[in-house]
Amino acid sequence: MTLEIDNIELYFKEKSILNGIYIKGETGKITGILGSNGCGKSCLMNIIFGSLKPKYKLVRINNKPIVKALYKTNLVSYLPQHHFIPKTYKLSTVFNLFNVNWYDFIAYFKDFKERKNTRFNHLSGGEQRLVEIFIVLKSDRRIILLDEPFSHLSPLYVETIKAIIQVEKHRKAIIITDHMYEHIIAISENIYLLKNGHSKLVTDLKLLETYQYLSHSSLSNIVKKEV
Ligand SMILES: Nc1ncnc2c1ncn2[C@@H]1O[C@H](COP(=O)(O)OP(=O)(O)OP(=O)(O)O)[C@@H](O)[C@H]1O
Numbered sequence: 001m002t003l004e005i006d007n008i009e010l011y012f013k014e015k016s017i018l019n020g021i022y023i024k025g026e027t028g029k030i031t032g033i034l035g036s037n038g039c040g041k042s043c044l045m046n047i048i049f050g051s052l053k054p055k056y057k058l059v060r061i062n063n064k065p066i067v068k069a070l071y072k073t074n075l076v077s078y079l080p081q082h083h084f085i086p087k088t089y090k091l092s093t094v095f096n097l098f099n100v101n102w103y104d105f106i107a108y109f110k111d112f113k114e115r116k117n118t119r120f121n122h123l124s125g126g127e128q129r130l131v132e133i134f135i136v137l138k139s140d141r142r143i144i145l146l147d148e149p150f151s152h153l154s155p156l157y158v159e160t161i162k163a164i165i166q167v168e169k170h171r172k173a174i175i176i177t178d179h180m181y182e183h184i185i186a187i188s189e190n191i192y193l194l195k196n197g198h199s200k201l202v203t204d205l206k207l208l209e210t211y212q213y214l215s216h217s218s219l220s221n222i223v224k225k226e227v
Pocket residue numbers: 012017035036037038039040041042043044
């Protein structure tokens with residue numbers, strides 16, 4: 001499956017936020033979106049999901065335009081920045097509700113083994129995020145949108161989530177954005193940078209410095225790690 005987002009024009013009052021976007025996601029590939037604070041990454045995710053209506057947008061799946069909001073189809077699962085799981089639900093109820101296998105979860109995250117009856121709001125902020133990321137990634141939807149999955153997770157959880165993403169991508173098109181750029185760069189087949197309302201395909205990591213997203217030393221550290 002290919003998902004293409006094209007020609008987005010988003011304004012808030014007179015202020016232009018997005019204007020000239022092309023993003024392509026594909027089954028089997030991870031598409032990373034990078035960009036500075038306030039450049040429009042979350043708005044773009046909401047537009048793709050269909051919960052934010054811009055002045056103009058084109059969404060195509062397998063080359064066919066889709067007019068219906070994607071959230072009204074059974075194609076997409078979205079991790080927004082805010083919590084979406086009902087706070088007082090027990091984890092057992094949450095996994096049943098979203099039809100995700102609890103035993104699959106504790107196979108990856110053994111610390112949760114005895115916490116099936118814990119209420120969601122009794123988990124720490126990072127643990128709540130972990131559960132939500134897992135639920136979204138393991139849903140049976142073919143398009144996965146992840147807005148800042150890594151930012152609140154401790155390093156070992158980040159590594160495990162990256163491994164799960166690599167498994168899930170074989171059946172899904174995954175679009176992901178996060179300020180932890182090293183992780184995005186490490187897992188993404190294609191990276192787009194949002195800058196001044198436009199998307200730019202990052203064909204060479206040096207462009208991240210050219211477009212003033214990364215400093216020279218941050219870029220050098222990534223390049224050193226890659227060698
Ligand atoms: N409801 C709104 N009304 C007015 N302006 C908004 C609204 N939502 C977002 N904006 C503006 O749109 C721009 C893009 O916001 P968005 O949240 O998409 O940025 P972002 O790239 O996700 O930022 P961050 O990395 O800081 O989370 C910002 O300038 C923000 O102030």
